[in-house]
Amino acid sequence: MICVLVMAAGEAWESPALADLETRPGVVVLKRCVDVDDLLAAVSSGQADVAVVSLDAPGLDPASVSHLRRHGVRPVAVTTSASSDVDVRERAQRLGVAAVVGSGELSTLPDVVVVVEDAADTGVRPADPAPDRPGSDLTPAASATEGGRVVAVWGPAGAPGRTTVATHVACELAGRDTDVVLADLDPYGGAVAQQLGILDEVSGLLSAARLAAAGHLGERLPSVCRGMGDxxxxxxxxxxxxxxxxxxxxxxxxLLERSRDLGHVVVDTGFCLEDDTASDFGGRPGRNALTLTALEQADEIVVVGAADPVGLARLARGLVDLRAQAYAAPVRVVVNRMRPSIGWSEKEIAGMVEGFTRAAGLHFLPEDRPGLDRALVAGLPVRDVGDSALGQALATLTDAVFPESVTPEERRVRRSSRARRRPTRRK
Ligand SMILES: Nc1ncnc2c1ncn2[C@@H]1O[C@H](COP(=O)(O)OP(=O)(O)O)[C@@H](O)[C@H]1O
Ligand SMILES: [Mg+2]
Known part of the structure; x- marks a missing residue:
C-alpha cells in the first residue's frame, strides 16, 4: 500500500488528482494538506510514502523537499505548465524533485506515484530532469561514497573543548595539503571564527542556509566559506x-552534502542531544536540529570530554545518551585537559570509557593553557605558535581520524617524539 499526501495549494488539479489516486488499487490518500507547513508536519508522522505537491506552492523550497526525503517521503510535483517547459525543469531541478507531472498529463499521476515509490524501494532514483546541472539533490548514499568524509565533533555541556578540537583537527589536516571544510554548527553560538581570528560579521552558516533555501547552495557554497590558506x-x-x-x-x-564535494568536513556542534522538535510549531526541527543533523550525517563522531570529575561524569552520561540515539557512525573519544593533578591515570580513564561505549579509539590531550592562550591571541592553531605536547597530541588525533592524510614517515617521527615526551606525563 502506497500512502500519499497531497498539497495542491488551492490549484484546480486537486479534485481530479484525488479522484484518480483514490481509484488506483494499492494507493491511498492519507491527507490533503493546506500548505507547506501542514505538509511538513504531516510527514513527521512517518506514515506517508509519497507527497504530491504543487510545484508552485508558496514556501516550497529545497529545504522542505529535503525534509520530505529525510522522512522517507518521495516528492512528485504537479505543474499547471507543460512538464517539458524550461522554467518548470529548472524549478524542479532547484528543488531537487525528479518526478514532474505537467498539465495534460494528470491521468499519469497514479502511475508516476507508483514508479517513484518502486524506485525508492529498489534504491533507484527516477531520471533527473536535468542531471548535468549543479544544485541537484544528491542522495545521501551517493554523497557518502563520493567526496570527503564528515566528522562531527560533539561533547557534553561544560565546554570540554569541542571547538578547540574541531578547529585544530581541521587546521592540522589543511596543513597536510588536504582540502577541508570546517563548519561551525553550534546552535548555542559560534566560536570557530573567534578561535581562528576571523573578524567577519557575515555568518557563513546563515548565508549557507539562505542559499540552500533558494536552491543555490550547490554552485555558491565556496562564496560563503572563509578561506584560510590554500x-x-x-x-x-x-x-x-x-x-x-x-x-x-x-x-x-x-550544507554538509555540498561541503563533501569540496573535501573532508569537520563539524563543530552543540552539546544538547534533546530532540526538541515538538517545541516548534508545525513539528519543524528545533534548536538542537543543527547538532542532531550533523551527528546523523557524520561518518565518524569525535566525542570530547574534560578530564576532571565533573567533566568525566558528563562524558560518561554523554556516551550513554549518544548510544541511545543509535547513530550509524563510529565513536572516537577524546579526553581533554589531562593533567597530573586530577588524580586519575590514562589507564583508569580508559577503563571508565570502555564501560560506557565501544569506542573506535581513545585519545588524551594534555592541559596547555599558555599554549592555547598564545594561539588564541595570534588567531592561529597551536601548531603554528611553537612545538608543544598539545600540538603533538592533536596531530596524532588527526592521524587517527584521517589516516590517509599521514605519511608513514610522519607517523614514525611522531611516535618517537611521543616516546620522548612520555616521562613528563603521569601514567
Ligand atoms: N587542552 C586544553 N588546555 C587548556 N585549555 C583548553 C584545552 N582545551 C580547551 N581549552 C580551553 O577551554 C575553553 C573551552 O574550550 P572550547 O573548545 O571553546 O569548548 P567547547 O567548544 O566544548 O565549549 C577555551 O577557553 C579553551 O581555550
Ligand atoms: Mg564550542
Whole structure:
C-alpha cells in the first residue's frame, strides 16, 4: 500500500488528482494538506510514502523537499505548465524533485506515484530532469561514497573543548595539503571564527542556509566559506545564539552534502542531544536540529570530554545518551585537559570509557593553557605558535581520524617524539 499526501495549494488539479489516486488499487490518500507547513508536519508522522505537491506552492523550497526525503517521503510535483517547459525543469531541478507531472498529463499521476515509490524501494532514483546541472539533490548514499568524509565533533555541556578540537583537527589536516571544510554548527553560538581570528560579521552558516533555501547552495557554497590558506574553508557560525531559528535541519543537510564535494568536513556542534522538535510549531526541527543533523550525517563522531570529575561524569552520561540515539557512525573519544593533578591515570580513564561505549579509539590531550592562550591571541592553531605536547597530541588525533592524510614517515617521527615526551606525563 502506497500512502500519499497531497498539497495542491488551492490549484484546480486537486479534485481530479484525488479522484484518480483514490481509484488506483494499492494507493491511498492519507491527507490533503493546506500548505507547506501542514505538509511538513504531516510527514513527521512517518506514515506517508509519497507527497504530491504543487510545484508552485508558496514556501516550497529545497529545504522542505529535503525534509520530505529525510522522512522517507518521495516528492512528485504537479505543474499547471507543460512538464517539458524550461522554467518548470529548472524549478524542479532547484528543488531537487525528479518526478514532474505537467498539465495534460494528470491521468499519469497514479502511475508516476507508483514508479517513484518502486524506485525508492529498489534504491533507484527516477531520471533527473536535468542531471548535468549543479544544485541537484544528491542522495545521501551517493554523497557518502563520493567526496570527503564528515566528522562531527560533539561533547557534553561544560565546554570540554569541542571547538578547540574541531578547529585544530581541521587546521592540522589543511596543513597536510588536504582540502577541508570546517563548519561551525553550534546552535548555542559560534566560536570557530573567534578561535581562528576571523573578524567577519557575515555568518557563513546563515548565508549557507539562505542559499540552500533558494536552491543555490550547490554552485555558491565556496562564496560563503572563509578561506584560510590554500586548503581550509571555514563556514563561520551563528553571530548570536538566538539566530538558530534561521537555520533549518534540511539546510544543514544540504550544507554538509555540498561541503563533501569540496573535501573532508569537520563539524563543530552543540552539546544538547534533546530532540526538541515538538517545541516548534508545525513539528519543524528545533534548536538542537543543527547538532542532531550533523551527528546523523557524520561518518565518524569525535566525542570530547574534560578530564576532571565533573567533566568525566558528563562524558560518561554523554556516551550513554549518544548510544541511545543509535547513530550509524563510529565513536572516537577524546579526553581533554589531562593533567597530573586530577588524580586519575590514562589507564583508569580508559577503563571508565570502555564501560560506557565501544569506542573506535581513545585519545588524551594534555592541559596547555599558555599554549592555547598564545594561539588564541595570534588567531592561529597551536601548531603554528611553537612545538608543544598539545600540538603533538592533536596531530596524532588527526592521524587517527584521517589516516590517509599521514605519511608513514610522519607517523614514525611522531611516535618517537611521543616516546620522548612520555616521562613528563603521569601514567
Ligand atoms: N587542552 C586544553 N588546555 C587548556 N585549555 C583548553 C584545552 N582545551 C580547551 N581549552 C580551553 O577551554 C575553553 C573551552 O574550550 P572550547 O573548545 O571553546 O569548548 P567547547 O567548544 O566544548 O565549549 C577555551 O577557553 C579553551 O581555550
Ligand atoms: Mg564550542
Amino acid at each position: 586548503h581550509l574553508a571555514v563556514v563561520t557560525g551563528l553571530p548570536r545564539a538566538d539566530r538558530w531559528r534561521e537555520v533549518r535541519a534540511a539546510q544543514v543537510e544540504q
